Amino acid sequence: MIQEEITIIGAGIGGLTLASALEKKGIPFQLYEQADAFEALGYGIQISPNVVRVLWELGLEKQLENISHSCLGFELRSFNSDEILAQWQLKNDIPYYQCRRSDLHQLLFDSIEDKSRIHFSQRLESYQQQNDQLSLSWQDAQPKTANALVAADGVRSQVRSSLFPQYKAQYAGYAAYRAILPFQNQYRSFWGKATVWMGKNHHVVLYPNGNQHNSTPWLNLVLVVKDGNWNEQGWAIPADKQTVAEDFANQSEQLQEILADMVSSPELCFKWGLFIHQPLPYWSQGKVTLLGDAAHPMLPFQAQGAAMAIEDAYVLAEYLERENNIEKAFLNYQQTRIKRTTKVQQVSRNNADIFHASGVKAVIRNFGLGLVSATVPNLLNEKTAWIYNYDPVSNLHR
Ligand code: FAD
Numbered sequence: 001m002i003q004e005e006i007t008i009i010g011a012g013i014g015g016l017t018l019a020s021a022l023e024k025k026g027i028p029f030q031l032y033e034q035a036d037a038f039e040a041l042g043y044g045i046q047i048s049p050n051v052v053r054v055l056w057e058l059g060l061e062k063q064l065e066n067i068s069h070s071c072l073g074f075e076l077r078s079f080n081s082d083e084i085l086a087q088w089q090l091k092n093d094i095p096y097y098q099c100r101r102s103d104l105h106q107l108l109f110d111s112i113e114d115k116s117r118i119h120f121s122q123r124l125e126s127y128q129q130q131n132d133q134l135s136l137s138w139q140d141a142q143p144k145t146a147n148a149l150v151a152a153d154g155v156r157s158q159v160r161s162s163l164f165p166q167y168k169a170q171y172a173g174y175a176a177y178r179a180i181l182p183f184q185n186q187y188r189s190f191w192g193k194a195t196v197w198m199g200k201n202h203h204v205v206l207y208p209n210g211n212q213h214n215s216t217p218w219l220n221l222v223l224v225v226k227d228g229n230w231n232e233q234g235w236a237i238p239a240d241k242q243t244v245a246e247d248f249a250n251q252s253e254q255l256q257e258i259l260a261d262m263v264s265s266p267e268l269c270f271k272w273g274l275f276i277h278q279p280l281p282y283w284s285q286g287k288v289t290l291l292g293d294a295a296h297p298m299l300p301f302q303a304q305g306a307a308m309a310i311e312d313a314y315v316l317a318e319y320l321e322r323e324n325n326i327e328k329a330f331l332n333y334q335q336t337r338i339k340r341t342t343k344v345q346q347v348s349r350n351n352a353d354i355f356h357a358s359g360v361k362a363v364i365r366n367f368g369l370g371l372v373s374a375t376v377p378n379l380l381n382e383k384t385a386w387i388y389n390y391d392p393v394s395n396l397h398r
Helices: 013-025 049-057 061-067 101-110 158-163 185-190 241-247 253-264 305-322 326-355 359-375 378-388 392-397
Strands: 006-009 029-032 044-047 069-071 073-078 084-089 096-100 124-130 133-138 144-146 148-151 170-182 193-198 202-209 218-226 270-276 288-290
Touching: 006 013, 013 029, 013 101, 013 305, 044 049, 044 101, 044 202, 044 218, 044 305, 049 061, 049 096, 049 305, 049 378, 049 392, 061 096, 061 101, 069 202, 084 359, 084 378, 096 101, 096 202, 096 218, 124 158, 133 148, 148 158, 158 288, 170 241, 170 253, 170 326, 185 202, 185 253, 193 326, 202 253, 218 253, 241 253, 288 326, 305 326, 305 392, 326 378, 359 378
Parallel strands: 006 029, 006 148, 073 193, 148 288
Antiparallel strands: 044 096, 069 096, 073 084, 124 133, 133 144, 170 218, 170 270, 193 202, 202 218
């Protein structure tokens, strides 16, 4: 087992999961976060069975259930006519959950017992590998040395920029809005599932989240539109709700009502631009490695960004426990993870074309979905089985 201290950058979903897993194994770590305090950001998040397995393994089964809504199936509808194109039930023994991203973040934060290892207001500016040691420079703090560096510093990773100075994200041509509403009785037909409306330039994903027994449940909305121009990569830019509702006006009565509720609700609606990130050739160099969005940022169209960060963290912690050599542990981790995350990045990207298909492509898509959903609906589960049935826990324990 690695005895040297692991320095983690970023107390987001991936960094916190890694810290939690290392603490349970007795591997020393320090976690540095640029924000001044613990900030649980975001609206809804889907937690598919592949991630639920990992969170259970970390002993968080009850806590996760307490913050989650159980998704039992999916429904795909036409954005223009509201026609149901396909619907199917999930057939997995492990739950598929939906919760507030802030609740998941808080749960991971709470799972770390020794909070003195978490340091806020620490923004890593650069690092250098010298012989066997790393030297780290910070925005407003004295330099530090480190034995090993895990960069879980998100989509705009500083460490990734140092490893790959030429790396540039490319605007995907889509803007997305996220909104949240307190769950009301009139939304009950959306309970227990995720609903997606698909159209030429628009698609909408809607699902409840939160646990109705423990807290107020919410209805989460992600609205995606083709949009030619974008310059900012931030994802918390307040949007004008009335303009969003007008832009997404369509023939679905239920969606219209929800959008009207969104406009009158006090909750803010945020917009962000979607960027395509090409897969990286490697993540680990010497005693430095990348994790989560820093390693493989992806479009949100398969709802697997946080899932991959959590899987990464679990696998990395396992190798740090099995190996005595940090560089070897980092290389094994990269080797185990890179193929799967690259494939998920690719699928997330392809889903954009499926959701926004128009003309003949849309006719073929709708016909195919209708046929499969009416005759062999389980085929739709089989299509995602490689994602949801994946078990990083038993794969590594064998
Ligand atoms: P983050 O959670 O972004 O954390 C990075 C952390 O690093 C931050 O706290 C940041 O402040 C810190 N940091 C950055 N730079 C520095 C620095 N230089 N020094 C110190 N600290 C630094 N994924 C799913 O699996 N399911 C979903 O349903 C889903 N829905 C999503 C919906 C939206 C609207 C968005 C935007 C994303 C969604 N995702 C979803 C993706 C998911 O949120 C991300 O993939 C996930 O948060 C990545 O985790 P991370 O730890 O890599 O990065």
